[in-house]
Amino acid sequence: MDTVNLYYRIKEEGKVVLFEKSNSFTCQMGNIFDSLFLDQTRYIKDIGGNTRTFYPYNGVDVPSSPVVIGTGTTTVQYCDYKLESKITSGITKISSTVYTEDINEGSVKVGEIIVINTTYQNNSATDIQVKEIGFEFNAISSSYVFLGARDNIDYIFRDSSIVAFEYIMEVRL
Amino acid sequence: MQLFFGIKKDGELIKYEKSKSFVRNAARFFKCRLFGGGRYGFTCTLFAVDSTSFGVTSRTRFNFPDDANTGVFIGNGNSLDWEDYDLTSRLSLTKQSNSFDNQDIVDGSGNLLGRYRSYTTVWKNETGSAVQVTEIGLVMHEADTNKYVLLAKDVFDPITVEDGSTIQPFYQLKTLV
Numbered sequence: 001m002d003t004v005n006l007y008y009r010i011k012e013e014g015k016v017v018l019f020e021k022s023n024s025f026t027c028q029m030g031n032i033f034d035s036l037f038l039d040q041t042r043y044i045k046d047i048g049g050n051t052r053t054f055y056p057y058n059g060v061d062v063p064s065s066p067v068v069i070g071t072g073t074t075t076v077q078y079c080d081y082k083l084e085s086k087i088t089s090g091i092t093k094i095s096s097t098v099y100t101e102d103i104n105e106g107s108v109k110v111g112e113i114i115v116i117n118t119t120y121q122n123n124s125a126t127d128i129q130v131k132e133i134g135f136e137f138n139a140i141s142s143s144y145v146f147l148g149a150r151d152n153i154d155y156i157f158r159d160s161s162i163v164a165f166e167y168i169m170e171v172r173l
Numbered sequence: 174m175q176l177f178f179g180i181k182k183d184g185e186l187i188k189y190e191k192s193k194s195f196v197r198n199a200a201r202f203f204k205c206r207l208f209g210g211g212r213y214g215f216t217c218t219l220f221a222v223d224s225t226s227f228g229v230t231s232r233t234r235f236n237f238p239d240d241a242n243t244g245v246f247i248g249n250g251n252s253l254d255w256e257d258y259d260l261t262s263r264l265s266l267t268k269q270s271n272s273f274d275n276q277d278i279v280d281g282s283g284n285l286l287g288r289y290r291s292y293t294t295v296w297k298n299e300t301g302s303a304v305q306v307t308e309i310g311l312v313m314h315e316a317d318t319n320k321y322v323l324l325a326k327d328v329f330d331p332i333t334v335e336d337g338s339t340i341q342p343f344y345q346l347k348t349l350v
Contacts, residue, residue, distance in 0.1 A: 004174040004175070004176065004195065004203075006174070024174065024287065024348055024349055025174055025348050027285065027287075027288070027348070029348075030287075030288055030348045032207070033174075033290075033346070033348070034275070034290065035234070036202075036206065036233075036234045036235065037234075037235050037236075037237075037290070037313070037346075038235075038236055038237065038273065039234050039235065039236035039316045040236075056234035056316070057231070057232040057234060057317070058231075059231040060206060060207050060231070061209055061212070062208055062209045062212075077284075078285050078286055078287055078348075078349070079285055097213070098208050098209050098213050099213065100204055100213075100215060108255075109255050109256070110255050111194070111200065111255060112197070112200045112204070114200075114203065114204045114208055116208065137207065137208075169203065169204075169208075171194075171195050171199060171200035171203060172194060172255075173193055173194040173196075173253065173255055
């Protein structure tokens with residue numbers, strides 16, 4: 001059992017249709033961990049490819065649409081800093097949220113999960129072949145966006161459907 | 174991201190395995206520092222090893238100085254609970270040093286695949302008799318509040334450390350594609 005597990009999950013009308021272990025956090029997120037666990041400055045690339053200086057006391061937050069999807073097919077690399085081809089039109093964000101749940105074994109609490117959710121509707125008038133998924137976060141200031149994870153997937157986002165795309169971070173004994 | 178722990182005795186690696194876990198402090202830190210904190214109504218309280226509590230803020234961050242209160246501590250307790258804030262029973266060996274190491278993981282072509290981050294403390298047994306080690310825990314220093322916080326803990330079968338021997342427990346955080 002890993003100690004910090006990252007998963008992605010897709011739900012159609014509340015029903016889970018895809019649930020997989022994520023490849024990993026990107027090195028952008030790794031550098032944030034470095035900074036926060038060493039109290040040292042690190043350099044991270046934003047989704048525009050610009051190198052930004054991250055100080056350990058810089059803020060980190062969740063953007064309005066944290067989970068992002070795309071059509072790019074390049075194999076995931078540790079230092080990916082953006083989706084290869086993020087879908088920015090033809091879909092509408094319905095909602096997004098972050099919530100946590102306890103993990104219990106019987107009556108004993110053994111961990112927690114953090115769910116990062118963005119729900120989109122496909123209004124492109126055609127099915128969309130989703131080939132990549134990731135989550136983004138804000139750091140330094142709200143104007144800078146960074147990619148925290150990226151995974152290759154194969155999912156058909158049907159026209160007019162409403163689908164929840166999620167990343168789940170699990171910390172447990 | 175995976176957490177491992179290992180133990181060297183007199184310089185020889187005698188144990189290396191996946192850690193049982195980060196504990197609740199780490200989960201609270203991750204979710205409140207990285208994913209919006211109070212904006213989503215999360216409980217953002219951490220507990221220091223002295224049981225004092227403090228809230229996670231946007232300035233909360235940890236470091237690993239070579240001081241008396243930070244390190245990979247050793248003990249002879251054998252319980253592990255998600256809400257542990259310290260080792261069950263710390264041993265009073267002589268602390269030699271804390272160190273941190275950051276190591277890239279690359280493939281044969283030099284492509285970066287991930288990174289190891291290792292936190293190590295060296296202890297020497299100068300008690301005059303052998304001791305049994307059954308638990309270790311990673312205690313880091315919170316830079317903004319000057320608190321010391323347990324982030325990970327593991328228990329295992331007894332390891333005997335003879336008088337005059339050194340024991341070198343370490344935690345290793347691994348991110349890898």
